[in-house]
Amino acid sequence: xxxxxxxxxxxxxxxxxxxxxxxxxxxxxxxxxxxxxxxxxxxxxxxxxxxxxxxxxxxxxxxxxxxxxxxxxxxxxxxxxxxxxxxxxxxxxxxxxxxxxxxxxxxxxxxxxxxxxxxxxxxxxxxxxxxxxxxxxxxxxxxxxxxxxxxxxxxxxxxxxxxxxxxxxxxxxxxxxxxxxxxxxxxxxxxxxxxxxxxxxxxxxxxxxxxxxxxx
Ligand code: PCA
Numbered sequence: 001x002x003x004x005x006x007x008x009x010x011x012x013x014x015x016x017x018x019x020x021x022x023x024x025x026x027x028x029x030x031x032x033x034x035x036x037x038x039x040x041x042x043x044x045x046x047x048x049x050x051x052x053x054x055x056x057x058x059x060x061x062x063x064x065x066x067x068x069x070x071x072x073x074x075x076x077x078x079x080x081x082x083x084x085x086x087x088x089x090x091x092x093x094x095x096x097x098x099x100x101x102x103x104x105x106x107x108x109x110x111x112x113x114x115x116x117x118x119x120x121x122x123x124x125x126x127x128x129x130x131x132x133x134x135x136x137x138x139x140x141x142x143x144x145x146x147x148x149x150x151x152x153x154x155x156x157x158x159x160x161x162x163x164x165x166x167x168x169x170x171x172x173x174x175x176x177x178x179x180x181x182x183x184x185x186x187x188x189x190x191x192x193x194x195x196x197x198x199x200x201x202x203x204x205x206x207x208x209x210x211x212x213x214x215x216x
Contacts, residue, residue: 070168074183111150113165133212
C-alpha cells in the first residue's frame with residue numbers, strides 16, 4: 001500500500017516552500033503498513049497536474065494528500081473543498097495568471113475532500129498542534145492541484161477508490177521573520193503534524209461529527 005504526499009516548489013519570491021521541506025522529510029516513512037512517498041510539484045497551472053498524474057501512474061497510491069504553503073495562516077488546515085476555478089492573484093512560476101477559468105472544463109463546481117478532516121484536526125489538537133478545518137483552499141495552484149486530484153479520483157480508473165485531499169500549512173519561522181507579525185510554525189512541528197494526519201487518514205474510515213464551520 002502506497003501513500004503519496006506532494007509538496008510544492010517555492011513561489012512568490014520565496015527561497016523555500018515549507019510544504020516540500022516537510023513532505024520530503026517523510027519520504028520512505030512507513031505508517032500503518034503503508035509506504036509513504038514524497039513528490040515535488042511545480043507551482044505552475046497545468047504542469048502541476050501532469051506531475052500529479054505521473055506520480056499516481058507510478059505509485060498507484062491508495063491515499064494522496066497534497067500539502068501547500070498558506071502564508072499568514074497560524075494552524076495546520078485540512079481543506080474541506082476544492083472549487084473548479086483558477087483565479088491567480090499572482091503569476092505562477094511559469095508567468096501565467098489565469099483569471100476565472102475552470103480547472104477542468106465541464107467538471108462539477110466543487111469536490112469535497114475524502115479525508116477525515118475533522119478527525120485530523122481532533123488528533124492534531126490532542127497532540128498539541130494548532131489545527132482547524134479550512135473551508136477554502138483559495139483559487140491558486142494549490143486549489144488547482146486539489147481539484148484536479150479529486151476529479152481524477154472520480155473519473156480515472158487508475159485513481160478509483162483513492163482517498164484524497166489537501167492540507168495547507170503556515171510559513172516556517174525563517175519566512176515569517178521577514179513579515180513582522182505574521183505567524184509561523186517550526187518545521188519539526190509541521191512534520192509531526194503530517195505524520196499524525198497520514199496516520200489518521202489511514203485509520204479513520206468515517207469522519208467524526210464535530211464542528212469545523214465558520215460564520216463567514
Ligand atoms: N501554496 C500556493 C501554491 C503553492 C503553495 O505551496 C497556494 O496556496 O495555492
